[in-house]
Amino acid sequence: xxGYALVQHIKRTSDDLLQIDEGSLYPALQRLxxxxxxxxxxxxxxxxxxxxxYRLTPAGIKHLNQEVxxxxxxxxxxxxxxxxxxx
Amino acid sequence: MNWIKRLLGRRRLYTDxxxxxxxxxxxxxxxLVASGxxxxxxxxxxxxxFGNATLIEERGREVWxxxxxxxxxxxxxxxxxxxxxxxxxxxxxxxxxxxxxxANTAIFSVVNAVLLRPLPYQDSDRLVVVLxxxxxxxxxxxxxxxxxxxxxFTAMGAxxxxxxxxxxxxxxxRVWALHISSDILPLLGVQPLLGRMFLKEEEQKGRDHEVIxxxxxxxxxxxxxxxxxxxxxxxxxxxxxxxxxxxxxFKFAPFWATKAELWAPLALGDRAADRGGNSLxxxxxxxxxxxxxxxxxxxxGINSRLEKEYPGTSRxxxxxxxxxxxxxxxxxxxxxxLGAVCFVLLIACANVAHMMLARSAVRQREVAxxxxxxxxxxxxxxxxxxxxxxxxLAGAGAGLLLALWGIHVLVALSPAxxxxxxxxxxxxxxxxxxxVVSVLTGLGxxxxxxxxxxxxxxxxxxxxxxxxxxxxxxxxxLRGLLMASEFAMAVILLVGAGLMxxxxxxxxxxxxxxxPDHVLTLVVSVTGSQSADATSKAAFYGQVLEQVRALPGxxxxxxxxxxxxxxxxxxxxxxxxxxxxxxxxxAPDAIYRVVWPGYFHAMNIPxxxxxxxxxxxxxxxxxxxxxxxxxxxxxxxxxxxxxxxFALTGSLPNAPWLTVxxxxxxxxxxxxxxxxxxxxxxxxxxxxxxxxxxxxxLTLVVRTAGEPTSVLPEIRSQILRLNQDxxxxxxxxxxxxxxxxxxxxxxxxxxxxxxxxIALTLxxxxxxxxxxxxxxxxxxxxxxxxxxxxxxxxxxxxxxRQDMLLALWGAMAGIVFxxxxxxxxxxxxxxxxxxxxxxxxxVVLVLAIVGLAATYIPARRATKVDPMVALRYx
Numbered sequence: 036x037x038g039y040a041l042v043q044h045i046k047r048t049s050d051d052l053l054q055i056d057e058g059s060l061y062p063a064l065q066r067l068x069x070x071x072x073x074x075x076x077x078x079x080x081x082x083x084x085x086x087x088x089y090r091l092t093p094a095g096i097k098h099l100n101q102e103v104x105x106x107x108x109x110x111x112x113x114x115x116x117x118x119x120x121x122x
Numbered sequence: 123m124n125w126i127k128r129l130l131g132r133r134r135l136y137t138d139x140x141x142x143x144x145x146x147x148x149x150x151x152x153x154l155v156a157s158g159x160x161x162x163x164x165x166x167x168x169x170x171x172f173g174n175a176t177l178i179e180e181r182g183r184e185v186w187x188x189x190x191x192x193x194x195x196x197x198x199x200x201x202x203x204x205x206x207x208x209x210x211x212x213x214x215x216x217x218x219x220x221x222x223x224x225a226n227t228a229i230f231s232v233v234n235a236v237l238l239r240p241l242p243y244q245d246s247d248r249l250v251v252v253l254x255x256x257x258x259x260x261x262x263x264x265x266x267x268x269x270x271x272x273x274x275f276t277a278m279g280a281x282x283x284x285x286x287x288x289x290x291x292x293x294x295x296r297v298w299a300l301h302i303s304s305d306i307l308p309l310l311g312v313q314p315l316l317g318r319m320f321l322k323e324e325e326q327k328g329r330d331h332e333v334i335x336x337x338x339x340x341x342x343x344x345x346x347x348x349x350x351x352x353x354x355x356x357x358x359x360x361x362x363x364x365x366x367x368x369x370x371x372f373k374f375a376p377f378w379a380t381k382a383e384l385w386a387p388l389a390l391g392d393r394a395a396d397r398g399g400n401s402l403x404x405x406x407x408x409x410x411x412x413x414x415x416x417x418x419x420x421x422x423g424i425n426s427r428l429e430k431e432y433p434g435t436s437r438x439x440x441x442x443x444x445x446x447x448x449x450x451x452x453x454x455x456x457x458x459x460l461g462a463v464c465f466v467l468l469i470a471c472a473n474v475a476h477m478m479l480a481r482s483a484v485r486q487r488e489v490a491x492x493x494x495x496x497x498x499x500x501x502x503x504x505x506x507x508x509x510x511x512x513x514x515l516a517g518a519g520a521g522l523l524l525a526l527w528g529i530h531v532l533v534a535l536s537p538a539x540x541x542x543x544x545x546x547x548x549x550x551x552x553x554x555x556x557x558v559v560s561v562l563t564g565l566g567x568x569x570x571x572x573x574x575x576x577x578x579x580x581x582x583x584x585x586x587x588x589x590x591x592x593x594x595x596x597x598x599x600l601r602g603l604l605m606a607s608e609f610a611m612a613v614i615l616l617v618g619a620g621l622m623x624x625x626x627x628x629x630x631x632x633x634x635x636x637x638p639d640h641v642l643t644l645v646v647s648v649t650g651s652q653s654a655d656a657t658s659k660a661a662f663y664g665q666v667l668e669q670v671r672a673l674p675g676x677x678x679x680x681x682x683x684x685x686x687x688x689x690x691x692x693x694x695x696x697x698x699x700x701x702x703x704x705x706x707x708x709a710p711d712a713i714y715r716v717v718w719p720g721y722f723h724a725m726n727i728p729x730x731x732x733x734x735x736x737x738x739x740x741x742x743x744x745x746x747x748x749x750x751x752x753x754x755x756x757x758x759x760x761x762x763x764x765x766x767x768f769a770l771t772g773s774l775p776n777a778p779w780l781t782v783x784x785x786x787x788x789x790x791x792x793x794x795x796x797x798x799x800x801x802x803x804x805x806x807x808x809x810x811x812x813x814x815x816x817x818x819x820l821t822l823v824v825r826t827a828g829e830p831t832s833v834l835p836e837i838r839s840q841i842l843r844l845n846q847d848x849x850x851x852x853x854x855x856x857x858x859x860x861x862x863x864x865x866x867x868x869x870x871x872x873x874x875x876x877x878x879x880i881a882l883t884l885x886x887x888x889x890x891x892x893x894x895x896x897x898x899x900x901x902x903x904x905x906x907x908x909x910x911x912x913x914x915x916x917x918x919x920x921x922x923r924q925d926m927l928l929a930l931w932g933a934m935a936g937i938v939f940x941x942x943x944x945x946x947x948x949x950x951x952x953x954x955x956x957x958x959x960x961x962x963x964x965v966v967l968v969l970a971i972v973g974l975a976a977t978y979i980p981a982r983r984a985t986k987v988d989p990m991v992a993l994r995y996x
Contacts, residue, residue: 058173
């Protein structure tokens with residue numbers, strides 16, 4: 036997926052709940068590139084534009100899974116704390 | 123090797139990133155257009171939502187960079203470009219800084235070599251000297267008692283001045299030397315380069331005919347030959363054997379007799395019990411763990427016991443750290459100079475800060491644009507500081523060259539009596555000092571302008587659209603503060619220089635008591651030659667005098683034991699006829715001079731009353747003495763001293779009575795500014811044989827009709843014809859001797875004056891710059907005022923009033939500081955008080971003139987402004 040599509044994707048799937056500064060995406064992508072968690076490639080998009088698409092590397096997938104599970108655990112913790120608070 | 127690949131592929135990464143961002147924006151715009159916006163609206167909306175593209179691109183790039191390093195390089199590149207674009211600014215700033223940093227480096231390198239570096243002995247901070255009143259020598263009896271009785275020193279040794287005649291070579295020569303006890307070299311912790319040190323048993327008479335050579339003497343007299351050990355030397359007619367050579371950087375003694383080129387054992391012989399003849403300087407090393415205080419209290423304990431046993435012999439001895447004795451006298455002067463150059467640097471800083479401030483006003487728009495493009499405040503401050511640090515580094519580089527040259531000049535001009543000045547150099551200490559000073563300087567003049575110009579309000583600066591902004595009140599205040607402090611510092615330096623000038627004038631107007639012009643002096647010695655016995659020695663000097671007087675071009679000639687100012691100073695105690703014997707240690711004493719008839723005439727010293735010493739005052743006539751006015755007044759106040767009698771004490775018992783036959787005018791004795799002490803002149807021909815034998819040399823004083831040195835070759839050949847083993851040394855002229863005696867104050871005056879002149883110039887340039895700047899900024903305003911009818915004087919008043927007021931405040935603050943600081947230099951002053959009102963008045967006048975001139979030129983320009991031009995200005 037390329038940068039603009041990524042932004043649109045986030046906006047769409049979160050129903051505009053997550054607003055991100057479009058620009059701030061790029062330094063983040065550069066960091067991921069540097070850590071070799073993603074790789075980038077110039078290509079042609081479905082709308083016939085020249086775009087740079089990003090794909091997760093195996094290391095990236097591993098890292099993503101780890102981050103997701105970390106996040107889920109944290110979220111779970113937060114949910115439980117909030118639930119107890121209500122009770 | 124990943125990072126190399128990255129480094130090489132970096133450009134690629136950056137283009138990818140910026141293309142990507144551009145594609146992103148255009149895709150977004152297309153989307154928005156597709157949703158029904160106009161293209162223009164869509165472009166704005168896309169940019170708004172995206173954020174600052176340049177900034178984001180930069181952040182993206184930074185991910186790949188060694189951030190600090192690379193932006194530093196970028197900053198430096200940018201700074202260099204800015205500096206190149208303003209060559210006038212750059213050159214003036216660098217020169218100003220080079221002056222400040224260079225002067226500081228030069229003076230600090232002197233301070234470093236003279237005050238800070240340890241003496242060239244092992245653990246030199248554990249070495250002490252014992253001296254009477256901290257300056258004068260000690261008797262052998264005391265020395266030996268201290269050596270035996272103390273428990274605080276690992277070793278204690280003595281040194282005695284010695285100037286033997288070196289004969290048996292082509293041109294006999296008087297050389298500088300020392301007799302040292304065998305403890306001296308071990309306690310200094312310096313090993314000989316060749317051979318050995320002295321042995322304890324060589325302190326006995328008859329075994330003491332060994333010498334250790336300095337490196338210089340080894341090179342000069344033996345060509346640096348390795349086989350020098352065991353070679354003979356004839357000193358004072360006796361055969362000595364070389365037993366050692368000291369290393370190249372070894373010097374002893376460090377504070378007196380510094381020219382000593384060889385050392386022989388100190389054999390006290392029958393002088394061991396002498397408590398009257400003070401001729402030894404005592405050196406000692408503190409035992410580990412013993413403090414200076416403990417050593418002092420132990421020594422005063424020993425001395426109070428000795429004082430009971432031998433009354434009047436053991437008071438007022440001072441234990442001093444050796445280094446204190448070596449550099450103590452010079453420290454205040456050097457610190458004053460260091461302080462002075464610090465002020466020069468501060469003024470230079472203030473000047474450059476002015477220039478930076480003025481420039482930062484011009485560069486306000488540049489800063490605003492950069493801020494608009496996404497530069498953070500920290501980033502801009504860093505950029506501006508990089509510029510000022512670059513300037514300082516360039517200034518420091520130029521300053522280093524200046525310092526190298528300055529050190530060269532300083533060492534060449536430095537008067538005798540500044541210890542270790544030959545070792546002044548730029549070493550690691552100096553470089554570190556210079557680096558720290560430079561960085562502080564760069565921060566000092568760069569920080570405030572950087573902080574100020576980075577705090578611009580974006581909107582205002584951009585809105586002004588090219589018109590130079592009217593500066594805010596804060597900028598004005600800052601500039602005013604800088605100017606006032608520059609003035610204050612210039613006042614401080616000028617007061618310092620002014621006091622030196624006044625004191626120098628006072629020194630110049632001192633009457634030496636004799637007429638120095640056209641007087642040649644030389645030291646003649648025949649010790650150790652065939653005519654060393656008393657009768658032939660007296661005959662020799664008599665003949666020398668006679669023949670020299672007969673030379674064409676010679677008006678008169680005389681002989682004295684020790685020349686005023688240049689020569690040694692011996693003290694003798696005496697007993698006045700008819701007065702009760704004084705308590706021990708309180709006998710009257712006076713400076714002991716021995717002359718031949720004709721000395722006073724040759725030196726043009728007036729006889730105030732009575733008569734000169736005559737040829738008839740010989741061995742078979744009653745003893746006579748001529749005294750100086752000070753002696754007559756001190757010992758016979760309100761009476762006529764002529765005809766009174768006294769006898770020397772402390773040498774032979776039953777010394778003959780000497781009748782005072784004449785009173786001379788007081789003559790400068792040793793230190794130029796020292797008030798005259800009592801002084802007596804005895805005829806050489808009436809001295810006892812023992813007293814004559816003590817005089818190893820005499821000084822010939824020749825008054826010539828023309829250039830004094832022109833008769834020197836004739837005199838030399840006459841003397842050598844009379845005795846081929848005679849040595850001639852210390853050839854000098856009296857004017858040169860006087861110059862030498864006043865060389866130190868002249869040197870300080872020169873330096874302080876130079877620094878003050880630099881300071882004044884910098885301050886004037888600074889004021890001129892500030893004034894021109896504010897006039898040019900206010901051209902528009904002035905034009906309006908003139909168009910509305912303001913006259914030239916009104917405008918003049920308008921533009922100068924504020925700055926003159928500031929200058930006044932600065933000058934007043936400067937006077938307050940100067941009064942406080944000048945007290946620190948009172949030890950350098952003569953005949954003028956550190957709060958001398960005349961000096962301060964003079965300084966204020968000078969500054970007022972300079973300040974007015976520097977203000978007036980730009981202010982005049984303001985009044986010449988054509989209102990029409992001014993209104994159209996910019």
